[in-house]
Amino acid sequence: MSLLVTGSIGIDTVETPSGKVEGVLGGSAVYFAAAASFFTPVRFVAVAGEDMPPKFLSPLERLGNIDLSGLEIRKGSKTFRWAGRYHADVNVRDTLDTQLNVLAEAGPSIPAAFRDSRHVFLANTHPDLQAELLSQLRGPRLVVADTMNLWIENERQALLRLMGSIDGLVLNDSEARLLTGLTNTVAAGKAVAGLVRRFVVVKKGEHGSLLFVDGKVCALPAYPAVNVVDPTGAGDCFAGAMMGYLAAAGTYDAQSLLAGMAYGTIVASLELEGFSLEHLQVIRRGDIEDRFAEFVAMTRICPSVQAEKL
Amino acid sequence: MSLLVTGSIGIDTVETPSGKVEGVLGGSAVYFAAAASFFTPVRFVAVAGEDMPPKFLSPLERLGNIDLSGLEIRKGSKTFRWAGRYHADVNVRDTLDTQLNVLAEAGPSIPAAFRDSRHVFLANTHPDLQAELLSQLRGPRLVVADTMNLWIENERQALLRLMGSIDGLVLNDSEARLLTGLTNTVAAGKAVAGLVRRFVVVKKGEHGSLLFVDGKVCALPAYPAVNVVDPTGAGDCFAGAMMGYLAAAGTYDAQSLLAGMAYGTIVASLELEGFSLEHLQVIRRGDIEDRFAEFVAMTRICPSVQAEKL
Numbered sequence: 001m002s003l004l005v006t007g008s009i010g011i012d013t014v015e016t017p018s019g020k021v022e023g024v025l026g027g028s029a030v031y032f033a034a035a036a037s038f039f040t041p042v043r044f045v046a047v048a049g050e051d052m053p054p055k056f057l058s059p060l061e062r063l064g065n066i067d068l069s070g071l072e073i074r075k076g077s078k079t080f081r082w083a084g085r086y087h088a089d090v091n092v093r094d095t096l097d098t099q100l101n102v103l104a105e106a107g108p109s110i111p112a113a114f115r116d117s118r119h120v121f122l123a124n125t126h127p128d129l130q131a132e133l134l135s136q137l138r139g140p141r142l143v144v145a146d147t148m149n150l151w152i153e154n155e156r157q158a159l160l161r162l163m164g165s166i167d168g169l170v171l172n173d174s175e176a177r178l179l180t181g182l183t184n185t186v187a188a189g190k191a192v193a194g195l196v197r198r199f200v201v202v203k204k205g206e207h208g209s210l211l212f213v214d215g216k217v218c219a220l221p222a223y224p225a226v227n228v229v230d231p232t233g234a235g236d237c238f239a240g241a242m243m244g245y246l247a248a249a250g251t252y253d254a255q256s257l258l259a260g261m262a263y264g265t266i267v268a269s270l271e272l273e274g275f276s277l278e279h280l281q282v283i284r285r286g287d288i289e290d291r292f293a294e295f296v297a298m299t300r301i302c303p304s305v306q307a308e309k310l
Numbered sequence: 311m312s313l314l315v316t317g318s319i320g321i322d323t324v325e326t327p328s329g330k331v332e333g334v335l336g337g338s339a340v341y342f343a344a345a346a347s348f349f350t351p352v353r354f355v356a357v358a359g360e361d362m363p364p365k366f367l368s369p370l371e372r373l374g375n376i377d378l379s380g381l382e383i384r385k386g387s388k389t390f391r392w393a394g395r396y397h398a399d400v401n402v403r404d405t406l407d408t409q410l411n412v413l414a415e416a417g418p419s420i421p422a423a424f425r426d427s428r429h430v431f432l433a434n435t436h437p438d439l440q441a442e443l444l445s446q447l448r449g450p451r452l453v454v455a456d457t458m459n460l461w462i463e464n465e466r467q468a469l470l471r472l473m474g475s476i477d478g479l480v481l482n483d484s485e486a487r488l489l490t491g492l493t494n495t496v497a498a499g500k501a502v503a504g505l506v507r508r509f510v511v512v513k514k515g516e517h518g519s520l521l522f523v524d525g526k527v528c529a530l531p532a533y534p535a536v537n538v539v540d541p542t543g544a545g546d547c548f549a550g551a552m553m554g555y556l557a558a559a560g561t562y563d564a565q566s567l568l569a570g571m572a573y574g575t576i577v578a579s580l581e582l583e584g585f586s587l588e589h590l591q592v593i594r595r596g597d598i599e600d601r602f603a604e605f606v607a608m609t610r611i612c613p614s615v616q617a618e619k620l
Contacts, residue, residue, distance in 0.1 A: 089493045183399045185516070186534040206495070207517035208531050218608045221518050221529035224496040245613075259613040296611050298528045303569040303602075 003247040004043040004114055004140075005032045005240070006133045007123025008103060009071065010080035011052075013096075014275060017088055018229040024276035025059055026082060028123035028146070031233035032240035034280045035267045036121075037065035038288055039244030043117055045070035045133070047108045049078035049101055059277040070111050077102040090228050091206055110136040119247040121239060122166070124148045127158040134165065142252055144168040146239060152179045160195060167252070168199040170239050173210075176202050186210065186217065199257060201242070203235055209261050213254045220261055223269035223295055230275045234268040237280075241267035241288075266291045313557040314353040314424055314450075315342045315550070316443045317433025318413060319381065320390035321362075323406075324585060327398055328539040334586035335369055336392060338433035338456070341543030344590045345550030345577045346431075347375035348598055350557040353427055355380035355443070357418045359388035359411055369587040380421050387412040400538050401516055420446040429557040431549060432476070434458045437468040444475065452562055454478040456549060462489045470505060477562070478509040480549050483520075486512050496520065496527065509567060511552070513545055519571050521564070528568045533579035533605055540585045544578040547590075551577035551598075576601045 007029030013022045029046045036042045044066050050073055060066050078101035086093045107129045115138050122130040122145040130145055137143075143166045151159050152175060159179075163169060169192065171179070176188040185202060189212045193200040199213035206225075211218040242257075242264035249256050266288055273279045317339030323332045339356045346352045354376050360383055370376050388411035396403045417439045425448050432440040432455040440455055447453075453476045461469050462485060469489075473479060479502065481489070486498040495512060499522045503510040509523035516535070521528040552567075552574035559566050576598055583589045 184536055184538065187536045189534075190536070204517065207514065208529075210531075210534060216608065217534045219518075219531035219534055220609065220611070221520075221531045224499075224520060224527045224529055226494055226497045226500070228494065255612050259611055262611040262613075292613075298526070299530065299609060299611070301530070301569055301572040301606050301609070302565050303572075 001040065001119060001247050001250055002043060002117045003036055003040050003119040003121070003243055004045065004110070004117035004137070005029050005036070005121045005123060006045040006108065006110070006130075007032060007121075007125065007236075008080055009046040009048050010082050012081075012232065012276065013083035014086075014230055014232050015084070016086040016090060016230045019275070021275040023053065025056055026232060026276060027080065028236045030060060030277070031236035031271070032121060032123055032243075033066050034060065034063055034277050035237035035240030035264075035271065036244030036247070037063045038267065038285050039241065039263070040065070040247040042066045042244070043070060043114045044068050045108050045110055045114065047072045047074055047077075047102050047105075049073070050075055052079050059281055062281060070108065070114055072108050074102055074105070077105060084232070086231065090231055093231075107133065118142070119243060120144070121243050122146070123236065123239075127151050127155055127162040131158070131162045131165065142167050142246060144170060144239070144243060146170045147175065149175055149178060163195045164197075167197045168201065169196050170201045170203065172235070173202050173204045176200070190217070198252075201257075201261060203238060205234075209238070209265065211254070211257055211261060213257055216254060218254065218258045220258070220265060221299060223265050223291065224298075225269045225272065227273050229273055229279075231272045232276075234272045237271040238264035238268040240264070262295060263288070263292060266295055311350065311429060311557050311560055312353060312427045313346055313350050313429040313431070313553055314355065314420070314427035314447070315339050315346070315431045315433060316355040316418065316420070316440075317342060317431075317435065317546075318390055319356040319358050320392050322391075322542065322586065323393040324396075324540055324542050325394070326396040326400060326540050329585070331585040333363065335366055336542065336586060337390065338546045340370065340587070341546035341581070342431060342433055342550035342553075343376045344370065344373055344587050345547035345574075345581065346554030346557070347373045348577065348595050349551065349554030349573070350375070352376045352554070353380055353424045354378050355418050355420055355424065357382045357384055357387070357412050357415075359383070360385055362389050369591055372591060380418065380424055382418050384412055384415070387415060394542070396541065400541050403541075417443065428452070429553060430454070431553050432456070433546065433549075437461050437465055437472040441468070441472045441475065452477050452556060454480060454549070454553060456480045457485065459485055459488060473505045474507075477507045478511065479506050480511045480513065482545070483512050483514045486510070500527070508562075511567075511571060513548060515544075519548070519575065521567055521571060523564045523567055526564060528564065530568070530571055530575060531609060533575050533601065534608075535579045535582065537583050539583055539589075541582050542586075544582045547581040548574035548578040550574070572605060573598070573602060576605055
């Protein structure tokens with residue numbers, strides 16, 4: 001079933017211990033859409049400037065399952081740019097440059113043909129803009145949003161308003177703690193879950209993820225990745241594969257959400273094996289399924305003896 | 311089947327956001343034995359000084375499954391003492407005082423009646439002492455050791471010698487990275503696994519654990535604990551429950567090791583709900599099984615739709 005993503009498209013420059021790329025395709029909506037496209041058709045809504053290089057979109061076009069008619073190329077505006085450098089420990093990075101450019105202007109409009117989308121992901125932007133985009137949709141079945149420290153600190157009321165109108169929120173562990181003032185990540189996740197309609201997914205990067213839904217907690221480790229070339233976009237790919245799986249499944253119970261998170265874990269682990277969309281260009285759905293099956297096997301607890309003393 | 315532990319017994323003073331206790335029972339062998347005793351009889355080998363308070367051992371005695379005849383009370387010596395304070399984020403702690411006392415003297419001797427032990431855990435101490443203790447045993451089937459930063463940095467050759475003669479090593483993620491010089495924890499774990507006979511368990515505290523065995527990697531999240539009163543000893547309880555489970559099962563294949571780690575995860579999560587052995591005193595094996603079943607359910611990935619595009 002239909003999946004809509006609103007978010008950023010950007011021009012990234014990234015340096016990691018594995019190398020450096022300049023002026024490559026990036027942005028939350030880009031990574032999300034690429035990951036989701038393995039599971040379901042994706043409707044893409046974002047704004048770029050007229051400086052966007054020719055053929056810049058070809059990696060997204062080649063994935064073949066992404067409707068780019070919601071991408072506005074705004075005359076006289078410049079595309080969002082981001083530059084970052086990862087440390088030897090790739091879990092740590094420095095942002096070298098951020099040029100919001102068109103992201104600081106008015107947001108995109110959702111095309112009429114997209115307004116019946118049943119599944120919606122509002123990637124990170126100002127919560128008032130997320131709410132405004134949501135208001136353009138007619139009766140979506142599942143609405144999930146991402147956010148960031150900036151809005152938690154500076155736009156808390158707007159964020160809390162948005163949270164009251166969405167089914168699920170995806171955020172990092174540090175963001176969950178910041179939002180609640182709690183130092184225990186599990187307690188923070190539970191508290192955040194009380195602020196949205198149904199569920200919260202807490203992403204912990206290399207340490208996996210937690211799900212808070214229907215008063216329950218579920219937990220997944222990360223896929224034990226060795227070949228980390230560039231972690232940029234891994235969190236967006238996690239959300240993209242999760243939402244793509246859910247849109248294809250059409251069910252949102254706790255078991256489906258956890259399975260979606262497992263697919264998110266796997267696609268994120270594949271994405272970070274290359275810069276930008278490099279690696280997602282060369283893999284196929286079968287590669288995802290192979291690693292998913294491996295992941296299920298490597299995390300499945302099967303006691304070989306029963307509790308004899310019960 | 312028989313399980314022997316060699317390690318420390320100590321007098322701890324611990325302060326956490328939940329409160330403070332002074333002069334309580336602690337030490338690696340103590341926590342290990344308490345956790346393991348839920349699964350199998352434990353043979354306890356350690357040295358205390360004659361300053362050990364009366365009734366100090368009663369929490370261990372009350373657990374009922376621990377043979378304390380290998381505990382030497384050394385005349386003229388003082389018991390190991392440790393004092394620490396945990397931050398509001400209980401994953402961070404400061405050591406306020408360490409008095410090695412009897413731990414800086416000659417190690418314990420393994421009683422003749424314990425030398426046929428089939429399962430052995432050499433808790434953290436100087437690797438040469440661990441090797442010396444191991445040499446006193448006749449044909450153990452499964453030997454696992456713990457270690458720490460101090461030996462990795464200052465006694466690397468002794469540690470590598472020991473590692474060549476044990477089946478498995480349990481260590482923290484930071485220790486695995488320190489031992490190998492690798493920044494990626496998974497790569498570090500794989501490398502460490504090449505230095506022991508069979509397997510390595512990497513503990514990541516609140517982020518779960520990794521198993522490296524037979525060329526494979528397995529991963530578990532932590533139990534999502536909210537009620538963290540005192541994390542002291544959680545790592546030793548993890549190892550104790552894991553080894554207790556394995557000794558009871560009598561099988562050491564990858565599946566058994568992962569199930570053992572899951573029991574370790576659960577007993578550690580129960581232990582940290584009280585100071586010292588407080589909470590392990592009041593729980594029963596049934597409480598462990600209940601939380602174990604909950605943990606299996608909250609981590610089990612069950613896709614609700616099959617991959618339609620394969």
